[in-house]
Amino acid sequence: MKIAVTAANGHLGTSIVNELKREIGKENVIGIVRTPEKASHLGIEIRKGDYNSRDDFNTALKGIDSLLLISGMDDPQKRIQQHRNVIEAAKQNGVKKIVYTSIIGDEEKTAFSPIVKSNRQTEKDVRESGLNWAIGRNGIYIEPDLEYIDTYTKEGEIRNCAQDGKCGYTSRKELGFAYTQMLIDDKHNGQIYNLVGELITQTQLAEYINQVFHTNLTYKSVSVEAYENERKEELGDFIGTVIAGIYNGIKIGVNNVHSDFEKASGRPHKSTIELMETFKKK
Ligand SMILES: NC(=O)c1ccc[n+]([C@@H]2O[C@H](COP(=O)([O-])OP(=O)(O)OC[C@H]3O[C@@H](n4cnc5c(N)ncnc54)[C@H](OP(=O)(O)O)[C@@H]3O)[C@@H](O)[C@H]2O)c1
DSSP: OOOOETTHHHHHHHHHHHHHHHHHHGGGEEEEOOOOGGGGOOOEEEOOOTTHHHHHHHHTTTSSSSEEEEOOEEEOOHHHHHHHHHHHHHHHTTTEEEEEEEOOSSSSSSEEEEEEEEHHHHHHHHHHHSSEEEEEEEBBBBBBHHHHHEEEHHEEEEEEOOOTTEOBBOOOOHHHHHHHHHHHHHGTTTTTEEOOEEEEEEHHHHHHHHHHOOOOOOEEEHHHHHHHHHHHHHOOHHHHHHHHHHHHHHHHHTTTOOOOOHHHHHHOOOOOOHHHHHHHHH
């Protein structure tokens, strides 16, 4: 069985490729990437695939049995067609199964909703493709928060608008493990899974970081408007608005969802403390 992973050189792609290599052997894993020069670290066959090019995927998907489609990073409206390029090429090439990495979130209520909505459209396109399929809705990655600890420490606090909303953070390593099982085991066909970990508040997040990284952070809650203005100033309008929308989503409860991680992967999700300890060892 040959399994291909798109955006294979990214953080999530690399994690999935590494798990797949362990499970089915490196000769059966193909990485499809926009920039082949950036993929030599993977140690597998690499083919070129830019989501904007249906032709790239017509070539890249030859002889592939199952495909992992990682959601793109572009403007939400562009993403839908980009993902369709991959899905259409998969159909044309006789790919039998497609697994898509979607996202937890609400389609209407926050500034992050346009991105969630585009992911839901791709979910629909995947479900209606006629191929076998499985879909994961990813929780928020914990790594960017942990990479930000120096800034949190300088500021003495974690400050955002999530208030006491709960969020099931996950990690790209945990996701890599779950997606590998979803690819290789057909019992997952036709399933949509929430891939999230332990549900915690921002206050708990600060406490866990203090415990593992010996910091002294507190959580400070600010209004959605104040947080959006602050993020826009720091990161520019597009990303600033998206980040504020994500924390607004946590505040209103969209990340407070049950987890299907164990169903998808066959084992419980690691605790938040364990995710942090794994990150620290890197
Ligand atoms: N759950 C979360 O918290 C969260 C956070 C951020 C993002 N995401 C989503 O999860 C996805 C994977 O995350 P990640 O951590 O692996 O991100 P990442 O490390 O930034 O990798 C993004 C990957 O997407 C590829 N890519 C971008 N545009 C492409 C195109 N037009 N055609 C083909 N490949 C393209 C990049 O290729 P190049 O190296 O050539 O640029 C790279 O391999 C993201 O794309 C995003 O949709 C989720």
